[in-house]
Amino acid sequence: MKRGIAILLTGALCLGLLAGCGNKGNADSSSSKDSKEGEVLSMMLNGAASDAYVEGYQKLIDAFNESNEYGVTIKPEFVSNSDYKTKLTTMMASDSEPDIIFTWELGYLENFVDGEKIENLQKYLDEDQEWADSFNSGTLEQETYDGSVYGIPTAQCMATMYYNKGIFEKYGLSVPTTYDEYRKVCDTLLENGVTPVALASTADDAWLVSQYIQQLSDGIAGNELFEGIKAGTKSWNDDAMVQAAKLFQEEVDAGYFEKGFTGVSGSEAEALFQSGQAAMYFNGTWEISNLNNKDVCQVADDVSCFTMPPVDKVNANVSVGSLDNSFAVTKNCKNVDAAVALLKYWTNADNAAMLLYDYGRMPATKFDLDESKLSSLSKDAITCFNEQTALTPWFDRMNTDLGNEFNNSSIAIANGEDPQATLDNLQKYAEANE
Amino acid sequence: MGRRLCGGSFCAHNRAFERGGSMKSVLGNKKSIAVFVLPAFIIYAVFALFPIGYNVYMSLFDTNLMSPGKFVGLKNYISLFQDSTFTHALRNNILMVVGSLIAHMPLAMFFANAIFKKIKGAAFFQTVFFLPSVICGVAVGLTWSFIYNGNYGLLNAFLKLIGLGDLQQVWLSNKNLALFCIIIVVMWQYVGYHMIIQLAAMRNIDSSYYEAAEIDGATAWQQFKSITFPMIKPILKIDAVLIITGSLKYYDLVAVMTGGGPNHATDVMSTYMYYEAFNILKYGYACAIGVILMLLCICSVGLSNKVFKSEKDS
Numbered sequence: 097m098k099r100g101i102a103i104l105l106t107g108a109l110c111l112g113l114l115a116g117c118g119n120k121g122n123a124d125s126s127s128s129k130d131s132k133e134g135e136v137l138s139m140m141l142n143g144a145a146s147d148a149y150v151e152g153y154q155k156l157i158d159a160f161n162e163s164n165e166y167g168v169t170i171k172p173e174f175v176s177n178s179d180y181k182t183k184l185t186t187m188m189a190s191d192s193e194p195d196i197i198f199t200w201e202l203g204y205l206e207n208f209v210d211g212e213k214i215e216n217l218q219k220y221l222d223e224d225q226e227w228a229d230s231f232n233s234g235t236l237e238q239e240t241y242d243g244s245v246y247g248i249p250t251a252q253c254m255a256t257m258y259y260n261k262g263i264f265e266k267y268g269l270s271v272p273t274t275y276d277e278y279r280k281v282c283d284t285l286l287e288n289g290v291t292p293v294a295l296a297s298t299a300d301d302a303w304l305v306s307q308y309i310q311q312l313s314d315g316i317a318g319n320e321l322f323e324g325i326k327a328g329t330k331s332w333n334d335d336a337m338v339q340a341a342k343l344f345q346e347e348v349d350a351g352y353f354e355k356g357f358t359g360v361s362g363s364e365a366e367a368l369f370q371s372g373q374a375a376m377y378f379n380g381t382w383e384i385s386n387l388n389n390k391d392v393c394q395v396a397d398d399v400s401c402f403t404m405p406p407v408d409k410v411n412a413n414v415s416v417g418s419l420d421n422s423f424a425v426t427k428n429c430k431n432v433d434a435a436v437a438l439l440k441y442w443t444n445a446d447n448a449a450m451l452l453y454d455y456g457r458m459p460a461t462k463f464d465l466d467e468s469k470l471s472s473l474s475k476d477a478i479t480c481f482n483e484q485t486a487l488t489p490w491f492d493r494m495n496t497d498l499g500n501e502f503n504n505s506s507i508a509i510a511n512g513e514d515p516q517a518t519l520d521n522l523q524k525y526a527e528a529n530e
Numbered sequence: 531m532g533r534r535l536c537g538g539s540f541c542a543h544n545r546a547f548e549r550g551g552s553m554k555s556v557l558g559n560k561k562s563i564a565v566f567v568l569p570a571f572i573i574y575a576v577f578a579l580f581p582i583g584y585n586v587y588m589s590l591f592d593t594n595l596m597s598p599g600k601f602v603g604l605k606n607y608i609s610l611f612q613d614s615t616f617t618h619a620l621r622n623n624i625l626m627v628v629g630s631l632i633a634h635m636p637l638a639m640f641f642a643n644a645i646f647k648k649i650k651g652a653a654f655f656q657t658v659f660f661l662p663s664v665i666c667g668v669a670v671g672l673t674w675s676f677i678y679n680g681n682y683g684l685l686n687a688f689l690k691l692i693g694l695g696d697l698q699q700v701w702l703s704n705k706n707l708a709l710f711c712i713i714i715v716v717m718w719q720y721v722g723y724h725m726i727i728q729l730a731a732m733r734n735i736d737s738s739y740y741e742a743a744e745i746d747g748a749t750a751w752q753q754f755k756s757i758t759f760p761m762i763k764p765i766l767k768i769d770a771v772l773i774i775t776g777s778l779k780y781y782d783l784v785a786v787m788t789g790g791g792p793n794h795a796t797d798v799m800s801t802y803m804y805y806e807a808f809n810i811l812k813y814g815y816a817c818a819i820g821v822i823l824m825l826l827c828i829c830s831v832g833l834s835n836k837v838f839k840s841e842k843d844s
Contacts, residue, residue: 182808189595189813207811211596297703299789356680358703358792497810508793511703518793 134167137435138194140184142421144176148385148392149455156450160441166434170196178300188213195429196438199247201238201419203495208424209241215425218244220436227440230461238419238489247424248439249460251451253381254417254487255307256480258473262398263290263375275315275407282352285375294374295353296365297510302503303492304362305344305510307416308378313340314414314488315406322488326495332502332526333519341506341515343407348510358511370394378404381477382420384456388471400476403483417481418489419460498526582824589817599814606818615794616819619802622709626716626798627777633717634724634773635766641721642728643754656729659722667719671786674715678702678787702788705795712783712796719783720776724769731765732758767838774830778823799823 139157143150154172161169173194175183180198187193188208199205208214221228221236228236232252239247264270264281267288272278282292297305313321317336324330347353354360354368366386369377370393390396406412423442425435441447448459453469458481467475492499505522509515589606593599610616641659645652662670677684680700689697702708739757748756781800784790790797790805797805799819807816 185808185811207594208596211594213596297792299791302791356700359678359680359700497812500809504791504793507791508705511705511792513705513793 134169135431135434136169136171137196137429137431137438139170139172139196139438140180140194140198141172141174142177142180142198143174145174146386146392148389149382149451149457150174152385152451152455152457156442156447157438160438164434164437164441166431166437168431168434170438191428193426193428195426195431196435197424197426199422199424200493201247201249201422202489202493203499204493205239205247205422205424206241207496208426209246213427214246215427215429215432215435216244217246217248217425217436221245224440227443230443232460232462234487235419235460239422239424247422248443249419249422250439250442250448251382251420251457252417252460252481252487253420253458254415254481254484255311255378255380256401256415256477257293257404258369258377258379258383258387258399258401260369260372260375260395260398261400262395263372271402272405274409275405278405279347279350282347282350286351291354291368291374292352293354293376293378294365294368295357295378296360296362297358297507298361299504299507301362301365302507303490304365304379306492306503306506307380307490309337309340309344309506309509310416310488310491311378311404312343312407313337314416315404315411316340316408318408318411318414319486319488322494325491331523332498332505333516333523338516338519340407341509341519345509345512345515348512358507372398380417380420381456381458381481384471384473384477385454388456388473399473401473401480402476403480413484414486414488415484416490417484417487418493421457497529498522501525585817585820588814589821591814592812593814594811595813602814606815607822609815610818610822615797616799616802618794619797619799622796622798623778623780625709626713626780627774629710629713629717630720630773630777631770633721635770637717638721638724639728639759642725642732643758645725645729646732646758647750656726660726661722662719663723665719667782668786670715670719671783674711674783675702675787678711703792705792708788708792708796712787715783715787716777716780720773724773727765727769727772728762731762735761763838767834770834770838771831774834775827778826778830 141150141153143153153174157170157172184193184197188211193213199208205214231249235249235252236245239245239249259271263285267284267290269281269284272281285292295304295308310322313336316339317334321330321334321336324334325332354365354374357365360368365374366377366379366383368374370387372395387393387399388396393399403413403415406414423439425432425439429435443459443461445461445463448461448463449466449469451457452459452463452474453466453471456471456474456477458478465478470478490499491502501522505518508518588599590601590603591599592602592606641655645656649655676682678701680686680698680703683701685701686698689695699707701711735758739761740753743753743757779800780798781804784796784798784801785804788796790801794802800823803816803819803823806812806819
């Protein structure tokens with residue numbers, strides 16, 4: 097009897113093993129066209145199943161697979177943002193990276209270009225001048241190293257302050273145009289028991305805090321501060337940055353962010369805004385498709401956005417922002433022509449239109465806008481975007497090492513550390529790791 | 531029948547071989563021993579020895595594994611000890627070792643002894659104490675993250691209930707308290723595991739010792755001090771090594787509960803190693819951390835041997 101039970105339990109455990117083996121194949125690729133003749137190119141993109149734009153990208157890839165003249169099939173794999181860096185780094189180190197990869201610009205892609213893992217795409221742009229000219233100014237430059245372009249941006253983005261029109265109307269608030277007005281808006285909301293701004297600051301989402309501080313610093317010292325830090329002529333503990341950090345701490349102490357925000361994750365903070373519990377939410381324009389989606393966002397009809405007003409009027413319309421969703425072709429790719437064809441297809445006018453109107457992705461290419469097709473949030477976002485005079489990319493894109501440490505320092509500041517001391521430490525670290 | 535070797539201690543040995551015919555040809559022949567050990571040894575060499583060797587080799591380079599690495603000798607190690615984040619991580623690890631030793635030695639021994647003495651409900655407590663150690667580390671981390679949560683966590687709610695509402699905070703974001711919160715979870719999770727190990731050792735003690743002690747009128751504490759404790763010392767030695775190396779290598783709880791944050795406050799060596807390798811792409815530096823971790827674990831074996839030396843060993 098005992099032996100029978102033992103055998104039964106062992107058998108059940110073994111079945112458990114087999115259950116794990118069976119399902120591996122279905123997890124990543126949703127394209128069912130594997131039986132096609134042509135070769136298959138693997139592609140890794142950034143997106144979680146909960147991101148609404150993933151659907152748009154999948155449609156685009158399926159359409160390309162059906163219609164491309166090279167007969168290749170693109171096999172996409174979507175990896176969530178928090179896992180993406182680790183996954184790509186591991187694949188790069190073991191030489192198993194996919195053929196086409198999502199990448200961030202500036203310092204991030206430079207790591208891999210220096211490691212000789214990325215194909216040089218300059219000649220494709222030289223051959224197709226029309227394609228090269230279709231890109232907005234300032235976009236291709238961020239993925240140009242040593243005079244050659246290595247990455248193709250498919251969208252642009254900026255960090256903007258989303259707000260709930262309904263809540264603003266309820267308390268008679270209008271969109272602030274100066275920093276003092278912004279503070280007054282937050283104070284009014286607080287007095288009425290509404291959380292002014294939803295913010296997250298767990299270790300994985302540290303960049304959400306650092307983009308807020310960076311936005312404040314843009315308002316204090318404009319574009320020059322970012323460019324100076326990038327070139328090494330200005331330091332991380334520059335007075336302007338310290339002032340931005342101090343202002344942020346003032347806002348924290350005043351209670352503008354939700355209670356216990358230091359332990360809140362990115363998705364929780366967004367949920368706070370989406371359920372109408374917070375009046376404002378500071379994040380990138382890539383969130384538009386999520387915020388427009390009524391299934392996810394209960395206040396979808398009431399969302400609009402404004403540019404965070406600068407502390408110093410002279411620096412109006414300098415915001416955190418950059419490219420979005422860039423792709424690079426790796427040296428593992430056997431058919432670079434086909435890969436470039438995909439990128440051209442992705443950035444052509446029709447697809448740029450589809451991605452903009454349906455999923456709120458602002459194109460990186462010049463584009464004739466049909467305002468009637470835009471959701472109201474997209475329209476507001478594009479208006480903000482077009483008003484910007486300068487965009488400062490996120491620090492962790494500019495430099496992987498120092499950018500990550502800036503994110504960590506931002507968390508320390510959010511938790512009440514002295515801004516001057518924290519930034520001094522960061523500067524020391526930067527100098528030690530020259 | 532077999533060859534007669536020279537006399538002395540070899541003789542008895544050889545005669546045993548002669549009695550068990552085929553065993554002689556296997557155990558006596560060094561080549562056969564090698565053949566049987568070889569498969570396991572190959573697997574061990576490929577999956578453990580070679581990676582360790584390569585890791586030590588890589589720690590002498592400055593590399594991101596994509597471009598050819600630059601040989602820098604011991605520079606990584608020197609930088610490590612000047613790196614305040616690393617020394618802080620080392621300090622965190624040592625705190626974790628101390629915390630684990632407190633919970634998993636004396637406390638586990640107390641529970642083990644209580645169950646050994648068959649208090650009421652011993653079997654029930656044995657199961658209940660052991661259960662946390664079989665739950666997967668990530669699940670434990672997530673559960674306790676929710677307990678420690680600032681807004682809707684159990685701990686804050688409990689404090690409010692008993693009138694200590696002022697002590698409420700976002701536990702895992704407090705750079706001074708977060709590590710201790712994690713250490714408490716480690717202590718809770720594995721106390722049962724070590725209790726079972728010590729309990730098994732205690733059950734191996736011959737009950738005649740206790741009977742003799744009863745007759746002599748020894749109290750429970752005297753019995754423990756003079757019989758139980760000395761006789762489980764060899765097991766305690768092994769247990770101590772398990773506790774120390776486990777605490778030095780700890781990864782899953784820290785990674786899940788705080789990610790090493792806020793701002794490296796709860797970073798331990800393994801999470802810092804992961805951060806340096808996969809976020810900053812400094813693989814050589816990360817390998818150096820790995821080597822130091824390995825050396826510390828080896829030292830802990832020596833230390834444990836020394837502390838728990840009993841008559842049997844000498």
